[in-house]
Amino acid sequence: MTAVEWEEVKRLAAGFQRAQLISTTQRLSERNCVELMTKLVDMKLIDIIFTNDGKEYVTPQQLLTELKDELEVHGGRVSLVDLAEILNVDLSHITQKAAQLQSKSRNITVVLGQLINGTYITQLAEEINDLLVQRGFVSTNSLTQQYDLPNEFLQKVVQENLGKIIRAKQDPRDPNVFFTEAFVARNMATIRGAIIGIMKPTAVSTLLNLCGVQDRLFYSLFEELAKAKQVPGTLSGKQVSNSMYVPSVYSKSQSDWVDQFYRQNGFLEYDAMSRVGISDGQAYVKKHLAGENLLFLDSAAIGPSVLEQIKGAIEEAVSTGTWVDILPTLPSALDTTCAEQILVEVLKTVKTPGGSVPSVKVFNSTVVVTESFLNKLVVPLKDIVQQKAEKCVSSGAFQQWQIDRNQTPEDNKKDDIKEDKVDKRDERRKKAAGGKVGGGTQGRETKTKSTKKKGGRGGRGGGDSDDEAPVISSRKPTNLEIITIHDIISVISKEESFRGLDEDDKVSLLEEIAKHLHLSVNKTALDVAQAVLDSTMSNQVGTRRKTHHDLQEKLNNLITNIRLFERGLKGFSTDVVPPAKESAHDQLSKYLLKTFGTDIANEIVGFIAQERMLQWDSRKEMLQETRQKVAQESGGSEKEAIQKLNKSLTGSSLDDFFTALDYALGPEVCDVVVRKPDKKKERVMVFGHRQALLEQMNTSQEPAQVLHIAALILCQGVTQNMLHASGRYVNILLAFLQPHLPVPTFKTLQEYYDLVLKLLSTDDSDESAKETVTFQLQEKMSVIKEIANSFKKVGENKE
Amino acid sequence: MVDESTRKTLSCIPLLKTKAGPREKELWVQRLKEEYQALIQYVQNNKSADNDWFRLESNEQGTRWFGKCWYIHNLLKYEFDVEFDIPVTYPSTAPEIALPELDGKTAKMYRGGKICLTDHFKPLWARNVPKFGIAHAMALGLGPWLAVEIPDMIEKGVIQYKEKTEG
Numbered sequence: 001m002t003a004v005e006w007e008e009v010k011r012l013a014a015g016f017q018r019a020q021l022i023s024t025t026q027r028l029s030e031r032n033c034v035e036l037m038t039k040l041v042d043m044k045l046i047d048i049i050f051t052n053d054g055k056e057y058v059t060p061q062q063l064l065t066e067l068k069d070e071l072e073v074h075g076g077r078v079s080l081v082d083l084a085e086i087l088n089v090d091l092s093h094i095t096q097k098a099a100q101l102q103s104k105s106r107n108i109t110v111v112l113g114q115l116i117n118g119t120y121i122t123q124l125a126e127e128i129n130d131l132l133v134q135r136g137f138v139s140t141n142s143l144t145q146q147y148d149l150p151n152e153f154l155q156k157v158v159q160e161n162l163g164k165i166i167r168a169k170q171d172p173r174d175p176n177v178f179f180t181e182a183f184v185a186r187n188m189a190t191i192r193g194a195i196i197g198i199m200k201p202t203a204v205s206t207l208l209n210l211c212g213v214q215d216r217l218f219y220s221l222f223e224e225l226a227k228a229k230q231v232p233g234t235l236s237g238k239q240v241s242n243s244m245y246v247p248s249v250y251s252k253s254q255s256d257w258v259d260q261f262y263r264q265n266g267f268l269e270y271d272a273m274s275r276v277g278i279s280d281g282q283a284y285v286k287k288h289l290a291g292e293n294l295l296f297l298d299s300a301a302i303g304p305s306v307l308e309q310i311k312g313a314i315e316e317a318v319s320t321g322t323w324v325d326i327l328p329t330l331p332s333a334l335d336t337t338c339a340e341q342i343l344v345e346v347l348k349t350v351k352t353p354g355g356s357v358p359s360v361k362v363f364n365s366t367v368v369v370t371e372s373f374l375n376k377l378v379v380p381l382k383d384i385v386q387q388k389a390e391k392c393v394s395s396g397a398f399q400q401w402q403i404d405r406n407q408t409p410e411d412n413k414k415d416d417i418k419e420d421k422v423d424k425r426d427e428r429r430k431k432a433a434g435g436k437v438g439g440g441t442q443g444r445e446t447k448t449k450s451t452k453k454k455g456g457r458g459g460r461g462g463g464d465s466d467d468e469a470p471v472i473s474s475r476k477p478t479n480l481e482i483i484t485i486h487d488i489i490s491v492i493s494k495e496e497s498f499r500g501l502d503e504d505d506k507v508s509l510l511e512e513i514a515k516h517l518h519l520s521v522n523k524t525a526l527d528v529a530q531a532v533l534d535s536t537m538s539n540q541v542g543t544r545r546k547t548h549h550d551l552q553e554k555l556n557n558l559i560t561n562i563r564l565f566e567r568g569l570k571g572f573s574t575d576v577v578p579p580a581k582e583s584a585h586d587q588l589s590k591y592l593l594k595t596f597g598t599d600i601a602n603e604i605v606g607f608i609a610q611e612r613m614l615q616w617d618s619r620k621e622m623l624q625e626t627r628q629k630v631a632q633e634s635g636g637s638e639k640e641a642i643q644k645l646n647k648s649l650t651g652s653s654l655d656d657f658f659t660a661l662d663y664a665l666g667p668e669v670c671d672v673v674v675r676k677p678d679k680k681k682e683r684v685m686v687f688g689h690r691q692a693l694l695e696q697m698n699t700s701q702e703p704a705q706v707l708h709i710a711a712l713i714l715c716q717g718v719t720q721n722m723l724h725a726s727g728r729y730v731n732i733l734l735a736f737l738q739p740h741l742p743v744p745t746f747k748t749l750q751e752y753y754d755l756v757l758k759l760l761s762t763d764d765s766d767e768s769a770k771e772t773v774t775f776q777l778q779e780k781m782s783v784i785k786e787i788a789n790s791f792k793k794v795g796e797n798k799e
Numbered sequence: 800m801v802d803e804s805t806r807k808t809l810s811c812i813p814l815l816k817t818k819a820g821p822r823e824k825e826l827w828v829q830r831l832k833e834e835y836q837a838l839i840q841y842v843q844n845n846k847s848a849d850n851d852w853f854r855l856e857s858n859e860q861g862t863r864w865f866g867k868c869w870y871i872h873n874l875l876k877y878e879f880d881v882e883f884d885i886p887v888t889y890p891s892t893a894p895e896i897a898l899p900e901l902d903g904k905t906a907k908m909y910r911g912g913k914i915c916l917t918d919h920f921k922p923l924w925a926r927n928v929p930k931f932g933i934a935h936a937m938a939l940g941l942g943p944w945l946a947v948e949i950p951d952m953i954e955k956g957v958i959q960y961k962e963k964t965e966g
Contacts, residue, residue: 005828011859012835019839020854027848657963 051088063089063097067115071108076120080113111153115780124154125161132168136183137217139498140176151176171220179217180536187213188221192230193221201246201277204235254278258288266305296337297341306330310346314368318360321372325505339366363512372518377492379485381521384491388482389528392535398529482525488514546799551607555665561722562596566654568721574737584732589654592724597657603646608638641666689722697788703777704756710749711737712789745787752780800913808938812841818929820889821862830890831861834932841934852945853881853937861885864894864933868941870949875960877949893924894933896941904957907948916940 037057042048048057058066066087071078080098084091098110107118124147131139140154147154158166158178170183171177190211198207208218225231233247257276263266268289270281278284285294285301295302310326317324326346327339343362361369392398489510569592572585605627630666632639644660651657691715697709704727711733715723718740725733734753738746759773810838815833818819838855845851855866862885869878877899888894895913896924902912905959920940931939 005825006834007860009828009831009835012832013840013861016835016839016842017856018843019846626858 027506049093067097067101071117072113076117078115112150121157124157125165128158129166132180137179187217190223192225193208197230198247200250201244204243204245206246253287266303267300269300295345297338300338304341307346317368318370321370323369323373325367328368336366363509366507381491385483385525385528389525390532393529393532398533482529483522485514485518488517488521554603558596558600564722565592565724568723570721588725593649593657597649601649605642686722690716703781706781707752707756710784713788748783752784811844812934813837814930815932818841818890820887821885822887837932837934870945872953890929894936905948905952914944
């Protein structure tokens with residue numbers, strides 16, 4: 001057993017030896033391998049590519065093969081990033097290899113980090129072709145989005161396959177766009193249809209909307225159509241979205257319309273043109289009717305025929321010396337402003353038959369009136385001018401106006417004859433101030449500013465009328481208007497040729513003409529008035545002498561009277577008898593001054609006022625104040641004289657009055673010769689006075705008056721002088737008479753006086769008492785009259 | 800502590816079961832058989848791992864073992880003779896492996912060229928009696944010692960490379 005065991009040990013020992021002797025397997029550790037590979041790579045003995053984890057190596061050839069394989073697997077297009085992931089190789093190696101691949105084989109390309117081979121491109125081209133067939137056009141821009149490939153690449157693909165796989169053509173304007181022939185043909189047909197159908201100018205955008213054609217395509221197609229002469233119209237604007245398509249039928253109809261209208265009417269109105277779609281009428285006309293000699297106004301172009309017509313009308317009016325309104329001659333479409341402009345133009349060319357520039361005025365913008373016609377109109381005015389001027393002078397308004405005018409400081413030394421000169425100076429002043437041309441015109445304007453509403457025409461019309469219508473200085477605040485515009489209108493409206501006008505036109509035209517004429521007519525009227533005034537003034541020299549003489553007469557009479565009355569007063573006592581405050585003499589002399597003295601003073605003042613041309617009213621009663629006023633206005637010795645007179649009148653002394661009167665009548669003031677008192681004449685006057693009193697008394701039935709006059713007569717009889725006293729002084733007279741009369745007579749008078757007082761003091765209510773008193777008075781009246789009459793005789797007898 | 804690779808190597812060596820020294824004739828045979836089996840396995844393992852580092856043989860009784868061992872440093876193979884006896888108290892006492900060539904050349908060695916094993920070895924061996932055998936002694940004792948001492952000695956110039964014909 002042991003032997004067996006040992007045998008086994010031996011066997012094992014041998015096995016052990018064997019085990020030790022067998023060569024060890026030559027196994028390289030991973031570490032060694034890596035080292036080895038590094039060494040090999042370092043020595044550049046092998047070319048390998050490490051995988052991402054560094055544990056595997058790939059030879060470049062293998063990588064290329066793998067790339068190709070992967071490309072095939074992915075259907076011809078694969079992203080390099082994806083490849084790097086799939087092959088577990090760094091992206092840089094992949095990119096490098098991909099570039100190699102691209103350079104080596106023509107089919108494979110690297111685009112945008114993607115590897116693409118020929119089959120994919122072919123497929124792509126086929127897809128694009130399908131798309132083209134479907135849609136008709138395709139743009140690489142949209143394809144870029146769809147395939148996520150760069151535009152250039154796609155374009156290259158399409159261009160390469162154009163005509164092979166892709167049956168389409170490239171848009172010559174936009175290389176990005178491709179379309180099929182069918183699509184082009186379809187669009188062209190659409191466009192052709194649209195533009196043929198369009199009758200009026202249409203925006204291209206609208207057109208595109210209508211036919212659904214892309215605008216870029218539209219323009220190229222439009223050009224093609226235009227080349228093929230299939231476009232009945234033009235495109236305005238340079239290929240921008242706001243360009244317009246204008247059909248030629250439209251522009252033709254426009255131009256036809258313009259031609260026709262112009263041929264028919266001789267003018268073109270821009271308004272009407274804009275209605276047919278021509279916006280810039282003037283430019284259009286200038287282009288379209290270049291050969292025509294047109295007049296361009298603001299709102300219309302006027303042809304020569306219309307101008308000729310108007311010219312003819314005006315020339316006719318000029319040659320016949322009448323007037324013409326051009327508005328009816330013009331086409332109705334033209335308004336007044338047009339007419340005005342035309343008129344200005346035409347008037348430049350119009351000539352009289354003699355060849356000179358006609359003198360015409362334009363009224364109411366359109367009415368041409370010849371100078372001769374105006375002159376004709378003035379003729380019938382002459383009568384009324386004469387009448388009015390005379391009336392004006394006789395009423396004193398003219399003189400008043402002259403005085404007013406003279407009172408303005410600058411002109412008070414000028415008279416009418418020098419007026420023109422004054423005007424010119426005024427004019428110059430006005431020009432300097434206003435700066436506006438035509439001072440004369442302005443003057444006129446200022447004058448008639450309240451009524452006249454002048455446009456430029458008025459200014460022009462006035463400009464050439466300056467010479468024939470001398471201007472009245474407008475500086476004067478008031479200008480005398482002898483002839484009113486209304487007067488003129490009423491006269492000239494009788495003119496035959498105005499009959500045909502309708503009322504409104506007539507009124508305004510007449511007003512215009514009247515305004516125009518008014519100045520000259522009024523001037524004439526003023527001249528006439530001046531003439532009338534001059535003639536009356538020359539008459540006045542005679543009358544003045546006469547009035548002075550009259551004054552002298554009158555004053556002499558009055559003075560004689562007053563002297564006689566004064567003498568009558570001498571019999572009255574100067575004593576103051578209570579209850580009277582003044583003596584009988586004073587009272588009476590006061591009364592005398594108040595009556596006759598005032599009369600004399602008034603005469604003198606009136607005369608002075610007239611001499612001085614002062615304003616006063618002779619008809620009115622002259623009062624203290626009036627005289628005072630005249631005194632203030634006259635000045636000098638006259639002022640002094642009047643003041644003295646005034647003063648003496650307020651006193652009660654007749655002597656003072658006479659002194660003042662003497663001064664007033666002196667050569668310095670009135671130059672009145674006072675005649676010496678004539679006894680004989682005085683006696684006649686005294687007698688005449690008495691007779692007049694008697695007459696008055698006998699005819700009177702009024703008790704108080706009868707008593708008054710009787711008292712006066714009695715007094716005259718007593719004093720042999722005239723007495724001037726009012727009824728108020730009857731009691732004074734009676735008191736004076738008392739010593740000179742028989743007692744019964746005086747008693748009768750006294751009783752009668754009492755009765756009169758009683759009658760005056762009795763109330764109206766006491767009818768019966770009044771009646772009895774009246775009755776008594778009537779009864780005794782004859783007695784009183786008898787006393788007076790008889791006393792005369794006594795007086796005469798005494799004499 | 801034994802390093803990881805050593806532990807791994809160790810685990811691949813089959814463990815022994817019989818506890819017997821050379822004196823016990825019957826059982827020693829049994830033990831010897833197990834020793835051989837373990838050694839064969841260990842060598843096979845080494846070969847397969849490209850880690851063959853020794854040649855060993857014994858006398859008939861299996862009490863004395865001798866052979867060669869080598870260490871490769873900087874691509875040079877340094878080869879040394881190795882010998883040891885099985886102690887009588889084996890397997891309780893571990894065999895004393897000696898490298899007579901290197902006697903006196905290093906401090907880590909006893910007289911007669913017996914290698915000075917690490918502090919770990921003996922307790923480890925003691926704990927694993929009778930499971931550890933010659934193969935374990937080689938793997939745990941000589942292997943690590945060579946790996947530490949030979950490069951040190953080459954560095955010091957104590958040992959020189961000698962061209963060997965035998966590979």
